[in-house]
Amino acid sequence: MLDEPFRGTPFASGWIEIFHSMPSWDRCFIVFRKDGKEWKKNARYELRDASDIKPGFRVFRVKALTLEFYLTNGSSRNWExxxxxxxxxxxxxxxxxxxxxxxxxxxxxxxxxLRAMRKNDRFIELIYQPPPSWLGCSIIYSKDDDPWLEAPGEAMTRIKSKDPQLFMLRTEAQHMTFAFFDGVEEWDSNMDENYKVGLPGKYFVRDGVCKYIGPSEMDHLVSRMLH
Structure with missing residues (x-):
């Protein structure tokens, strides 16, 4: 996963990942309290398969400053x-x-x-601030390993006309690689490296920097409706 979009943002710190392997356990749960608050009960929070990162391991992820915990197989006797x-x-x-x-x-x-905390998110939303000389903006991209969209790409929606001008694109995708085009001859392809985002969310792109700024407006709306 690319951590660059999160650096220097409030989302970058305070995460704890716990990896654990116990082959004799069919399931593994964590009993914990974070930041000195109340304990969470047994058999409620289960570690998830993490074989893609470390074969044979499970993982639990949480945003917390401190964490006190122990692990169980869901019973009242088998504890780590x-x-x-x-x-x-x-x-x-x-x-x-x-x-x-x-x-x-x-x-x-x-x-x-972030993906574990917002596993139901579906949309990537890009807000782009182009160089002042650009009169319009299109985006060329590949999402979820689909083929690249051919030039001149897809026109982005202008959401602010000046000081500075801003363009926006929202699309349903889990990950995306992209570059910007002024529709004439100028490109912003992040120094020929292209821009990359690895999970749904809202991103602000300017001067070669892509930053995660939270869930997309669409996913935020769906989350509020469901809760």
């Missing part, structure tokens, strides 16, 4: 609780829990954490 002392995390990152031990093995994958 650090010999009765529980596990306690005071620093964000990726952690590996094995029998009676825990170690921090790196930074959390922000994109994977």
């Amino acid at each position: 609780n650090n010999s009765g002392k529980n596990y306690f995390i005071e620093e964000s990152g990726r952690y590996l829990v094995s029998y009676k031990s825990m170690s921090r093995v790196g930074d959390a994958d922000v994109g994977s954490c």
Whole structure:
């Protein structure tokens, strides 16, 4: 997952990932409390398969400053609780829990954490601020591994006409690679590297920088309607 769109944003920090492997357990649950709040009950929060990252492991992801926890197979007897002392995390990152031990093995994958928290999101929304000389803007892209859209691409919707002008595109996709075209001869292809986003959301693009700024307006609306 590409973490670049999250750097320098409020979404970049405070994530904890817990990886655990216990082949004899059919399922693995986490009992926890975050930031000193109330405990979450057993058999409610289940670790998910993480074989794509670490074969044979499961993972739990949460946004928290501190986390106290232990692991179970859902019963009242089979616990992995650090010999009765529980596990306690005071620093964000990726952690590996094995029998009676825990170690921090790196930074959390922000994109994977956001995807886990917003697994029903479906739309990518791009807001682009082109160079002042551009009179219009189109986008050429490949989404979800589909073939590239041919030039001149798809016209973006102008949402602000000056000081500065802004263009927008919303499309249903899980990941996307793209570049911008003024419709005449100028391109913004991120120094020939193209821009890339790895999960649904709303992004602001300007001067070679693409930043995640939250869920897309469409997904935000759907989420509010369902809750």
